[in-house]
Amino acid sequence: MTEWSYTVRVWGIRKRPYRKPYQLRWQVGIRPHSESFLTSGLAESRRAELITAARAGEAFDVETGMPKSKVRKQKDISFYQHARNYVDLKWDHAPAKTRTGYADTMATVAAVLVKDTKGMPDARLARRALYSWAFNKNRWDTEPPEDIKQALAWFAKKSLPMSALAEAATVRKALNACAKRLDGKTSAASVIHRKRAVFHQALAFAVEAELLNENPLPALQWKPPERIEEELDPECVPNPELAESLLASVADQGARGRHLKAFFGCIYYGAARPGEIVGLSRTDLKLPRRGWGMMRLHESRPRAGRPWTDSGEAHDRKGLKHRPRSAVRWVPIPPELVALLRWHITVHGCAPDGRVFRTTRGGIVQESGYGEVWRRAREATLSPDELKTKLAKRPYDLRHAAVSTWLSSGVEPQLVAHRAGQSVAVLFRFYAKFLKGGDDEANAKISARLAQRKRPS
Structure with a gap:
């Protein structure tokens, strides 16, 4: 687990007779850090970066000495990779039907969280590649067909970074996809609720993995359709x-x-x-x-x-x-x-x-x-x-x-x-x-009781 500290001291740059002569030194908590540069301009740029982050009240990683924003940027991975990590985390203890639910949701969201659609596989191939291969752990050690391999390579390259999910518009795009079927029609309310729940869990895992500061879903003004199965249709x-x-x-x-x-x-x-x-x-x-x-x-x-x-x-x-x-x-x-x-x-x-x-x-x-x-x-x-x-x-x-x-x-x-x-x-x-269903019987009992009050004493 990363240890964070707000106690930061940044010293001046000193010059030494080495290949990288300009050395910047600073301290996070009680741990000293240093970094050497070829030019004084590079050293000054890093020093200004650290000072700006410290003055902004940003936490620093004690281990690396870097501000939280930079650490997160270095850790940033694509949503495609995060979704696979999430499936891997959940797989072993999940029943088979639940596994299909994870794959269904991750395939739905991964298909829309992309940088652009240039060269994107057609919808059916993309769905097959994501659902049946990318998010089915049982097939990760199996060589996929060539068209599937190419489709997976495209998504691995074009998938948005996890940092993009800090933006409400990106999360809303994923939720809107969860509300639609492959043919463009609105999904059943139960399917939408299930996909939203799985997506919420995946984002919570991203917070745990320090890829996001917080789960953006609860604060988003997005209301799914009302549940249609609250009562059985007679x-x-x-x-x-x-x-x-x-x-x-x-x-x-x-x-x-x-x-x-x-x-x-x-x-x-x-x-x-x-x-x-x-x-x-x-x-x-x-x-x-x-x-x-x-x-x-x-x-x-x-x-x-x-x-x-x-x-x-x-x-x-x-x-x-x-x-x-x-x-x-x-x-x-x-x-x-x-x-x-x-x-x-x-x-x-x-x-x-x-x-x-x-x-x-x-x-x-x-x-x-x-x-x-x-x-x-x-x-x-x-x-x-x-x-x-x-x-x-x-x-x-x-x-x-x-x-x-x-x-x-x-x-x-x-x-x-x-x-x-x-x-x-x-x-x-x-x-x-x-x-x-017993309303008639209940009404008869109530009427009989009320009738007793009308009888003359």
Whole structure:
């Protein structure tokens, strides 16, 4: 860590019989420093520089004897290099999905923080080079294709220095880029907030590395769009009758559909996230012949892609969302899901490693596969007008259907949050409209109480 001092003494220049005869001496704190020059003019120029910095109240580096502004200028690196340093810092302890988020943000910002655009690669090549190579640490030891190599060399040469980010206009340019998609349209609010958060962390790291005096982001007058996901849109959520019809339609989609019916059932009846189900093992289930069973959720396997995981597999292995790696969530499952799972295991068996759900080759169930089955089931179940809406658009909407059904059934929100693997705060914010679903009942109770006051005594 650099040691700074404001105690500076600068002495006069003395001449000695050496190759560089003019010597300047000064002291920072208790440490003496000296520098020799060929001419008296050069020595006087350095002396004036030190005196000016000292009179301006600038801190001096005890080690080098130089004022802070000069030390920072000597340390200054390009944003491109700083972004790679930031990715390197975060990589080893980040899940694969988070790594893609870092790369996405750094690629977005690095593409606009350049000195000029002369000779700049086209947008698609630039994006591929930055996202897939410059900010993917797993590929740093791999020789890239020639066009990628040239693109990376261009960004390394043209990237703005970190000192430029002390200017509000430069930071604003980066934030504006975070708010746009590659096609120029405005990004979703959740994407903008995520990119801004990562960019903020990168700038905080620059302060820690003494590349910036302070993080310029908090003081900047730039307001991103309001969050659009504060409340769940009820139009997306199928009611219990429709949800069961969709599950029946899934089974009608051939062998793959029959294999996935219980998979979708876990999302609907157990409010599990798809990533929590793909690795579900037979030992994670308690399936009695009658009554309710239990489902043990202890890990998530989101798909990030082979280039981003340490294992080289497409799916990463991590703990439950926003929970410690060792956290476990036991979810009671109704007889309907117990029967589905018992039937599934009897008919299809399990993978050699115990996984309940697998592809025909024994691999992890993919979004592309179950997404296609869900699309066809939706087309077979909904009316033409309903197909144009957001109703049950994604398999994930079955999870929303489960949580909303529990809430509308009168289950305590604290228990719903526990079973769904959410905090109570998130539950109240995200499912606010469903918590208001008991208004009619509440109004009737209030009316009955008010009516009591009108009765004659």
